[in-house]
Amino acid sequence: MFNLHSIDIDIESETAWVQAGATTGELYYSIAKKSNVHGFPSGMCTTIGLGGHFSGGGYGFLMRKYGLTIDNVIDALLIDANGRILNRESMGEDLFWAIRGGGTTSFGVILSWRIKLVRVPPMVTVFTVHRTLEQGATEIVYRWQQVAPKLPKDIFIRPQPQPINNGPNNRTVSVSFGGHFLGKTDRLIQLMNANFPELGLQRSDCLEMSWVESTLYWAGFPKGTSIEALLNRVRVDRSFSKFKSDYYKAVIPKQGLETLWEALMDIEDIFIQMNPYGGRMEEISESETAFAHRNGILFMMLYGVTWSESDGGVNAAARHFELSRRLYNLMEQYASSNPREAFLNYRDLDIGSNKSGETDFEVAKEYGAKYFKNNFIRLANVKAMIDPENFFRNEQSIPPLPMLATH
Ligand SMILES: Cc1cc2nc3c(=O)[nH]c(=O)nc-3n(C[C@H](O)[C@H](O)[C@H](O)COP(=O)(O)OP(=O)(O)OC[C@H]3O[C@@H](n4cnc5c(N)ncnc54)[C@H](O)[C@@H]3O)c2cc1C
Structure with a gap:
């Protein structure tokens, strides 16, 4: 995915399309190149990928002001198990709900996210x-x-x-x-x-x-480091x-x-x-x-x-x-x-985890409750709708909801 890392920012609408292989550092840099009064609430480390980071929630130092990364996601492009490319409208609100915090990897492959930028002081x-x-x-x-x-x-x-x-x-x-x-x-x-x-x-x-300099500060770069360092995709x-x-x-x-x-x-x-x-x-x-x-x-x-x-x-x-x-x-x-x-x-x-390649619902309920609390059952329901064959799976993925499991 790391080849898909373009970032397209539209300051007028205060939104951006960001590809899933871009890093948080690349995102912060790109915003700063367009505006010194906009930012985005994502993680403190600048080499994490937007694909995995966004799908689990994503928190950072703007969390108390603007919530998590996913609270500021307004659309997404996702490839489902049948190879279809879906956006928010064609995937429907249930799947769009699930990929914001439910671990996208259970539902498909994210190509890009559309985000709402947030305002920060100069x-x-x-x-x-x-x-x-x-x-x-x-x-x-x-x-x-x-x-x-x-x-x-x-x-x-x-x-x-x-x-x-x-x-x-x-x-x-x-x-x-x-x-x-x-x-x-x-x-x-x-x-x-x-x-x-x-x-x-x-x-x-x-x-x-400036806000973008504060992203360097949190990531542990020495004072005076140029913001170009945010483009370095490899942790030192x-x-x-x-x-x-x-x-x-x-x-x-x-x-x-x-x-x-x-x-x-x-x-x-x-x-x-x-x-x-x-x-x-x-x-x-x-x-x-x-x-x-x-x-x-x-x-x-x-x-x-x-x-x-x-x-x-x-x-x-x-x-x-x-x-x-x-x-x-x-x-x-x-x-x-x-x-x-x-x-x-x-x-x-x-x-709690399943063996790789298997997804037992009872085991999944154990880690599912810890990660998602009451949202686990709805996630399993969405999974049953979008990927009933459980094509996308890992040791801690969301299994399709079995017919009789309602709680
Ligand atoms: C040094 C460090 C600092 C961190 N700091 C923070 C922080 O401040 N805040 C925070 O919230 N988290 C933080 N994290 C955790 C980070 O959010 C997760 O590790 C996240 O999973 C990283 O995403 P990735 O795409 O880089 O990872 P990967 O390991 O590539 O992916 C993680 C998971 O997401 C899936 N995935 C990746 N891309 C896609 C995609 N395009 N579509 C579907 N599924 C995909 C993968 O299959 C995998 O299951 C930190 C992690 C590290 C290592």
């Missing part, structure tokens, strides 16, 4: 501040859980706790709070002082830049990784955070990210698209392990998977339950 503000346990990180993260989902929609703050060595014999956790604000520093400082003074954000922590730091996810509907108590820090220091080769929800995410109902994790979610946590070729490459996978499972098991008591919800874009075969 200048935005970003910051990253670090707080160790000794600097009160537990208290701040505890407070963040209560405040972050309720902050004005223009503010997105994501803590990323990581174990570090802070001097000899002092193992600790440092939490980096990455922030994005759709506006200037003066206003951000006012809002932070009023809503989240515990973080102690200072004017000197903040950087003002190539690594292996395994992601798991959890949704949290209740605040993790301080004691739970302390247990989490201890586990991070014990496991070492692991990081977590806490992505705040609320704002626009809360205004969209769970059934409006196939993406069901909406109202009542405080934040989504990513548990990530990454390792390189020199750490053992593929041969070290099992060991790293085990590390992520340890943390995941520990957090069960605090995460959402019945079902324990998971984010489709962090595909995790641990939460």
Whole structure:
């Protein structure tokens, strides 16, 4: 698909057709070439493909203001199992509903998406501040859980706790709070002082830049990097990784955070990210698209392990998977339950999977409930209509709804 990566932007109608093989970086670059007051709510990494990224939902730092990527998709071209090319009108609203968050790969091959661009100010503000346990990180993260989902929609703050060595014999956790604000520093400082003074954000922590420059910032490029870097389709730091996810509907108590820090220091080769929800995410109902994790979610946590070729490459996978499972098991008591919800874009075969080439409905119900909650049955129904022979399948695909299964 990577040869299909054209991007056609129409600023007058504030829409674009983007081919599925384009990357988020290419999309951000193309928008910036046409306008400095438009953007698009997609992922922070700039080398992910729009084909897979869009179909699982797609979140980024504009999520609290504008929702997910799929909340801003208005049409699509899809090849079905019979080789027909369908658009929104010819595929019908049920299939168009399913491919927004239901994992397009179960239904067909996306050629391109039509998206609605969103408005951003000419200048935005970003910051990253670090707080160790000794600097009160537990208290701040505890407070963040209560405040972050309720902050004005223009503010997105994501803590990323990581174990570090802070001097000899002092193992600790440092939490980096990455922030994005759709506006200037003066206003951000006012809002932070009023809503989240515990973080102690200072004017000197903040950087003002254009929206497209902020996409480089989030992707980890050094300050001053030219936006041409967004066109680089290959990640510089190539690594292996395994992601798991959890949704949290209740605040993790301080004691739970302390247990989490201890586990991070014990496991070492692991990081977590806490992505705040609320704002626009809360205004969209769970059934409006196939993406069901909406109202009542405080934040989504990513548990990530990454390792390189020199750490053992593929041969070290099992060991790293085990590390992520340890943390995941520990957090069960605090995460959402019945079902324990998971984010489709962090595909995790641990939460239930079929053998490749088979799709058992009962097994699919297990992972289906975690990824899609009550939307799973409707997805299986759409699958039965568009691909009854189950041509498009994988270990965690949507199976066609069996005749007798209604719940
Ligand atoms: C470093 C990194 C950072 C990330 N950051 C974010 C983030 O900030 N926000 C976020 O939401 N997610 C993020 N993700 C997750 C990302 O959204 C998923 O990995 C997504 O699946 C990537 O899509 P892809 O097309 O590049 O991947 P692929 O591995 O190519 O595809 C993933 C799945 O989608 C299917 N697929 C791909 N293209 C098509 C198509 N055209 N039609 C039908 N099915 C298709 C594939 O068959 C496969 O099942 C990140 C992932 C990585 C590795």
